[in-house]
Amino acid sequence: MYLRETKRRNRDGSVVSYLALAHNERDPESGTPRARILYNLGRADRVDRAALGRLVDSVGRFLDPEASRAGEVEAAGVPPVVDARPMGTSWVADQLWQRLGIATALGEAVAGGRVNAAAVERVIFAMVANRLSAEPLSKRAGTRWVAERVFIDGLEAMSDDDCYRAMDRFGDVVGEVQRRVFFSVANLLNLEVDLLFFDSTSTYWETETGDAPADGDDLAGLADDEDGDGDVAAEAVEAAVRTWGRSKDHRPDLPQVVIGMAVTREGIPVRLWTFPGDTSDQKLIRRVKDDLRDWQLGRVIWVLDRGFTSEQNRRYLQRAGGGYIMGEKLRGASSEAAAALGRQGRYRTVAGNLRVKEVRVDDGAGRDRFVVCHNPEAAERDAAVRAAIVARLEDAIADSDGLSARKRAELAGALKTKPGYNRFLRTTPNGYLRVDRAAVRRDAHYDGKYLLRTSDESLTAGDIAEGYKALYEAERGWRDLKTGIDLRPVFHHKPQRIEAHVQLCWLALLLIRVAEHATGDTWRNLRAELDRLHLVTMATNDGHLAQRGELTPGQRDILTALELPTPPRIFDFTPADSAP
Structure with missing residues (x-):
């Protein structure tokens, strides 16, 4: 049954159309199909179109709605959609990746031999992009995520072997990548590195046994006086070895590694380090100081929490003109801290309701300044x-x-x-x-107080207090690494892959902080808006066409704040003779 249209030409040359509801029937003798008129609707220009609409609706109630809509779309000439996946978050992350020089630094560092540097760079970016998603996955599950659930420019698919090979190669050159990425980001964003904030944490590994000591020497390198300065405790050897230690994750039943992080006052992570799980804060700070001194960042003021306040640590940080701002334990056994708290002095208000007073304990050549901070709330x-x-x-x-x-x-x-x-x-x-x-x-007597000590003579008491408060950025970094980027759970065993996994999370945190710093918004809000942008693949008569959706005002604001171009309208076209 169908709607039949017949036309008749008048003597004056005009054409008149007539509509009828018809049904084809086959002639029993000739076998030829013939139209049988069931109902004449009259002239097409005079037909009651509203009545036809009601007829269509009444018929549609007895049909499959999906089939009905598909028929309408096909009749309207709209090509069917064969694939649709989010692309906004990964595309913005990729643009930042390129703009910050990470792609170039990584590609040049891993090049050499028979390594396909471009392919390794794309696989590493895909693993970082997965850390940025709302649901970070394991490396194996990430392969399906790339192939079926997200758009990664230049990478249609990857295998778990590709991931492991890329991580192994990344682990070989991670130090060089860190150095080049830092200076690229510092120059591009004009970062202030006069103050560096350092903190450490630990993370556990999903295994029941720890790793054997490196080279069977029970990590003796941690006690070697490598530079001959007599400071044995200063020789911390960076190595991602899972062993037992004081767990900051409250999982003493599982082996762990210790991770250190240095950030700028803007919260941009400078570098991450991994150490054996039983490495103390006092040991790892020496290695951190030496590593950044190799980057010509020796003349900076380190801001650290109370776990690092030992005299050896303080004097080590002062080498090559460096300095420190450290939290001091109020209830500790330090006679200097007790004397500083016992000194009389007048508080003055700095930022908000924070009150500070500066005291001097001694007048020696290596004396420290103490700042007593008080918060009434x-x-x-x-x-x-x-x-x-x-x-x-x-x-x-x-x-x-x-x-x-x-x-x-x-x-x-x-x-x-x-x-x-x-x-x-x-x-x-x-x-x-x-x-x-x-x-x-x-x-x-200690209510609302905390005590700071510093070796720097140029900062005011208010600057010292405000600088220490900014240590919150390092603590916020740990929170994002563990809860948003999902640093754990981790199942890697090889030390090189443990190191690579930690550094992938560092690159993800770097992209997050740069985006947040430029937009003034949280990554969660940015991701929620960007995930609304999809790449849609349609099957046309000429082939498959991959086209992005329309940008929302929120997405345009994000691109403007990040100084990124608008994504192209068409991403790919596969001719019909080669379309899947």
Whole structure:
């Protein structure tokens, strides 16, 4: 059944069309199909089109909606879509990758021998782009992600072997790539490297056993005095060896590696290091200092947290004109810190509600400046937390006087396992448990305070306090590496691939920070907007056409802020004789 149109020419030469609902029937004698008119609709120019529309709707209710729409699209001449995948995030990341000189640095570093440098560079970028996605995957799962779920310019597919070979080659040249990328980014973005912020963390590996000591020597290189300066502890050897150590991820049951990161005051990661899982902060800081000194970055002020505050570390950082700003433990055993806190002085307000005062402890040639920082809001929080701890402690020991001496000792042992209780619990000579009121008063003296020490004489007390607060950028980097970029879980075993995996995450963090710095927005928001841009492949009569969608205003704003060009409209055309 179909709508039949017949035409008749009038004497004056005009043509009139008539519409009818017809049905073809085959003549039983001749076998020739003939049209049988079921209903005459009259002249086409006078037909009730609204009635025809209602007829179409009533018929469509009995048909497959998808088939009906497909028929409408085909009738309208719109080619069917054979593939559609997000391209916005990967395309922007690729443009930044090229603009920051990472592609050039990586391609030139891995070139040589029978290595296809261009292919290695594309595979490494694909692994970095996957770290930037909303769902970072393993290297093996990433191969399907590239082939089926995302558009990577210049890479249609890759195998897991391609990934592992690229990681091995990347691991061979990672130091050179880091150096070239840093100077390219520093020159392009005019980075300020007078202050470098350093912090370390650890990450665990999904394996039940640790690695054997390197070369069977129990990592003796960590105790070798390689430069003959007598500072044995300074000779930390960078090596991604999984072993047990103090886990900052609260997974002491799994072997780990220690990772160090240096960032600028803008939060741009300068470099990442990997060390054996039992390397202490005091050892790795020497290697970090020496590595960056080789980059001609020796005359910088290092900003570090309280884990690095040892005299040997401080003097090592002062070599070649360097300096430091370090957090000092308030409740530690340092006599200098106690003297600094005990000095009288007047606070002055700097940024916001932060109050600072500078004190001098001694007048020696190697003297340090101390800055006492006080935050009134933090002081209120500290007081409230201490009051809650003391109240719970009082409840815990309220009826302890009636217990036997043995039971009281057991209770005291249990309470002292909790650091909060242990600070304020005392035992009388007769074995009774009491709240140490003197300890409570001493602790109140530290409310809202933190202590900084520096070797630099040019910075003001306010600059020192603000500089230390910017150490938050390094801590934010760890948070993004572990929760957004998914540094873990990791299953690699070869030290070279462990190092490569960490450095892939560093490149991803570098792209994120550059994008955030230029746009003033978070990567999560940028990615959500960019993922709306798709590359659509359509099957035309002439072949397959790959075309991007229309840019949204938000996407145009991102490209403008990043100073990137508009993506081309057409990305690929495969003629019909070669289309799949």
